[in-house]
Structures are given as C-alpha cells and as structure tokens.
Amino acid sequence: xxxxxxxxxxxxxxxxxxxxxxxxxxxxxxxxxxxxxxxxxxxxxxxxxxxxxxxxxxxxxxxxxxxxxxxxxxxxxxxxxxxxxxxxxxxxxxxxxxxxxxxxxxxxxxxxxxxxxxxxxxxxxxxxxxxxxxxxxxxxxxxxxxxxxxxxxxxxxxxxxxxxxxxxxxxxxxxxxxxxxxxxxxxxxxxxxxxxxxxxxxxxxxxxxxxxxxxxxxxxxxxxxxxxxxxxxxxxxxxxxxxxxxxxxxxxxxxxxxxxxxxxxxxxxxxxxxxxxxxxxxxxxxxxxxxxxxxxxxxxxxxxxxxxxxxxxxxxxxxxxxxxxxxxxxxxxxxxxxxxxxxxxxxxxxxxxxxxxxxxxxxxxxxxxxxxxxxxxxxxxxxxxxxxxxxxxxxxxxxxxxxxx
Numbered sequence: 001x002x003x004x005x006x007x008x009x010x011x012x013x014x015x016x017x018x019x020x021x022x023x024x025x026x027x028x029x030x031x032x033x034x035x036x037x038x039x040x041x042x043x044x045x046x047x048x049x050x051x052x053x054x055x056x057x058x059x060x061x062x063x064x065x066x067x068x069x070x071x072x073x074x075x076x077x078x079x080x081x082x083x084x085x086x087x088x089x090x091x092x093x094x095x096x097x098x099x100x101x102x103x104x105x106x107x108x109x110x111x112x113x114x115x116x117x118x119x120x121x122x123x124x125x126x127x128x129x130x131x132x133x134x135x136x137x138x139x140x141x142x143x144x145x146x147x148x149x150x151x152x153x154x155x156x157x158x159x160x161x162x163x164x165x166x167x168x169x170x171x172x173x174x175x176x177x178x179x180x181x182x183x184x185x186x187x188x189x190x191x192x193x194x195x196x197x198x199x200x201x202x203x204x205x206x207x208x209x210x211x212x213x214x215x216x217x218x219x220x221x222x223x224x225x226x227x228x229x230x231x232x233x234x235x236x237x238x239x240x241x242x243x244x245x246x247x248x249x250x251x252x253x254x255x256x257x258x259x260x261x262x263x264x265x266x267x268x269x270x271x272x273x274x275x276x277x278x279x280x281x282x283x284x285x286x287x288x289x290x291x292x293x294x295x296x297x298x299x300x301x302x303x304x305x306x307x308x309x310x311x312x313x314x315x316x317x318x319x320x321x322x323x324x325x326x327x328x329x330x331x332x333x334x335x336x337x338x339x340x341x342x343x344x345x346x347x348x349x350x351x352x353x354x355x356x357x358x359x360x361x362x363x364x365x366x367x368x369x370x371x372x373x374x375x376x377x378x379x380x381x382x383x384x385x386x387x388x389x390x391x392x393x394x395x396x397x398x399x400x401x402x403x404x405x
C-alpha cells in the first residue's frame with residue numbers, strides 16, 4: 001500500500017471515528033431545551049399537602065410553561081405507587097413510552113427503584129443549575145446511605161420538628177427526649193399518636209425513637225448492620241407497646257398520614273404533631289391547616305435532616321421535558337420561593353454560597369425566626385442524617401408484626 005492510500009485510509013478512519021463520537025456524545029442543553037418544547041411531563045409526587053401542591057401549581061408550572069413545557073402533577077398517596085407503576089411497565093416489557101416522566105423520591109423508594117434499574121442514571125450533575133449543588137456533601141451524594149450517582153437531582157431538604165399547641169401544653173412541660181415523651185403520654189392518655197407505617201413520617205418517628213432507646217444514632221450510620229438491628233428492634237417494639245394503651249384511641253388505630261394528624265391536632269383531639277419544613281409551620285398556620293396557637297420545638301438530642309430529590313424513570317416518554325423541569329427546580333428564584341413560609345417552607349436543595357451574597361441575604365430574610373419557625377442555626381446544630389433504607393423497611397415490617405399484630 002503506497003503512502004497516498006495510507007493517508008486516504010487514515011482520513012477515512014478519522015472521519016468515521018468523529019461520526020461515532022458525535023453519535024454517542026450527549027446532546028447539548030440547547031438541544032434538550034428544544035426537544036422539551038411542547039412536551040407534557042407527568043410528575044408523580046406525594047399529593048397530601050395543599051401547600052406543596054400549591055407551590056407546584058402556582059410557581060413551578062407557570063415557570064415551566066414559559067420554557068414551553070407543560071407540567072402535569074400526578075398526585076399519589078405514597079411514592080411507592082409511582083415506583084410500582086414503572087416496575088409494572090418494565091415487567092410488561094414497556095421499555096419506552098412510559099407513563100411516568102418524573103418522580104419525587106428519596107430513601108427506600110429510591111434504593112428500590114435503583115436496584116431494579118428503573119431510573120435513568122448519570123444525568124443529574126449535567127444540568128446547568130447543578131453548579132449550585134454541593135455534590136461533595138454526604139447529605140447530597142448519598143440518599144439514606146445509598147449512592148445517588150447522578151440518578152436523582154436534589155429538590156429540597158427537611159428537618160424533623162415537633163408541633164404543640166401553646167394553649168394546651170406549657171413550654172416548660174414539653175418532652176425533650178423519647179423517654180420524657182413516654183412519661184408525658186402516660187400522664188396524658190389519649191393525647192398523642194403518630195401515622196402508622198408504611199407512612200413516611202410514621203417510619204421516621206419510629207426510627208428516631210429507635211436511635212434513642214438503643215443508645216444513639218451513631219451506631220446505625222453506614223451500611224445496614226443486621227446485628228445492630230437485632231439488638232435495637234426489640235427495644236423499639238417494647239417502647240412502642242408500652243405506649244400503646246395510652247395513645248389516641250388506645251393505640252387500636254392510627255392516623256394514615258400527616259394531614260390526618262393535623263386534623264386531629266386542630267380539632268383538639270391530640271396535643272402534638274410533626275413537621276419537616278425548615279421554615280417550620282409558618283405555611284400551615286398561614287393556610288389555616290394549623291391554629292395560630294401552634295408552636296414548634298425539637299428534642300435535645302437533635303432530629304433527622306435529609307435531602308429529597310426528583311428522578312426520571314428509565315422508560316420515560318418525555319425525558320427532555322423532565323430534565324428541563326429538574327433544572328428549573330434548582331433555580332435560585334424557585335428555591336427561594338419554596339423556602340418561604342408563605343408558600344411551603346421547604347429547605348434548599350442548593351448551596352447559597354454557590355449562588356451569590358445577595359441570595360444568601362435573601363435566604364436569611366426568608367427564614368424569619370418566630371413562633372412558627374426555629375432558628376436555622378439551632379436546627380443545623382441539632383441535626384443528624386437518616387440511616388440505610390433497610391432500617392426503614394424493617395421498621396415497617398416490624399410495626400405490623402410486633403405492634404399491630
């Protein structure tokens with residue numbers, strides 16, 4: 001083969017290599033935006049909060065419309081319903097044209113979906129607004145101890161807090177630990193309850209009780225430890241069963257969810273409830289869900305804080321539109337609106353220091369400390385992460401077996 005033929009062959013091979021690279025390289029953001037225009041994104045999310053629904057409908061949906069994307073909020077009572085829908089489609093061989101475009105997800109549901117290969121991967125960090133996210137934070141890069149790996153994009157953050165009515169419970173009498181809570185419940189039979197698992201809040205309440213009765217949260221960090229669970233779980237069920245006769249309705253029935261809990265609280269049937277908004281109960285009081293006499297507090301040992309995300313199913317019909325929505329959710333303006341206790345009160349999914357000094361000032365102004373909102377510095381000081389998703393599933397199963405029987 002002469003030199004001319006070698007040069008011609010080399011040029012042809014380089015051209016083919018270039019074409020192959022172009023075919024496999026990810027589309028530009030401009031191309032994704034263009035493909036998203038005209039799409040309707042089916043966003044499956046827990047629909048039990050009027051404040052959250054209002055935020056999506058009045059803040060996110062109009063902003064998406066300006067980008068040419070229609071957001072269709074599909075409410076579910078539990079995120080597992082959305083995950084099961086995608087799983088059912090996969091089992092039926094529906095690997096394209098799926099009915100779910102985006103899911104509000106975290107924790108056990110994320111791990112289940114990820115392990116079943118139900119989610120698109122390695123996309124979240126490619127969003128333009130991902131630059132505002134601190135991906136090095138353990139609270140971001142792992143979800144209940146399970147690696148995120150770009151399969152879900154942060155939407156917000158939360159921290160567990162307790163709610164009480166200042167006309168019925170004096171501040172000096174507030175329980176500051178699960179031990180003190182048990183004493184209060186026994187002294188005030190019928191005035192306390194919690195949502196029954198598999199409800200997310202009920203699970204979280206019980207896991208935090210488990211941390212204390214078993215000697216602290218630190219031993220539960222990292223991967224699931226069967227030996228730790230084997231020692232801790234009997235202590236948890238003993239604790240709950242000791243409370244049971246003095247719970248609301250003698251522990252024979254439990255509220256289905258937090259909205260039901262709030263209804264009991266507002267009707268003066270119980271004296272305590274829970275909230276996970278960083279801004280506390282400001283939005284709930286403003287909307288009339290909770291009375292103006294409601295207040296928030298936390299236990300001395302602190303409470304669980306975590307991040308929640310959005311994910312895109314592997315067979316989503318409108319992937320481009322879902323990515324545009326996920327990116328929109330990370331915009332500082334929408335994050336700030338979500339943080340406000342006037343709308344929702346949910347914590348940020350982005351790092352204010354990665355935005356601007358002006359934005360940091362706006363964040364501080366949005367979190368007005370008062371009767372409905374605790375000092376963010378206090379919350380940060382009194383926070384710890386949740387644990388591996390296996391504990392969550394075991395709490396659900398154990399509650400059914402050892403408490404409901």
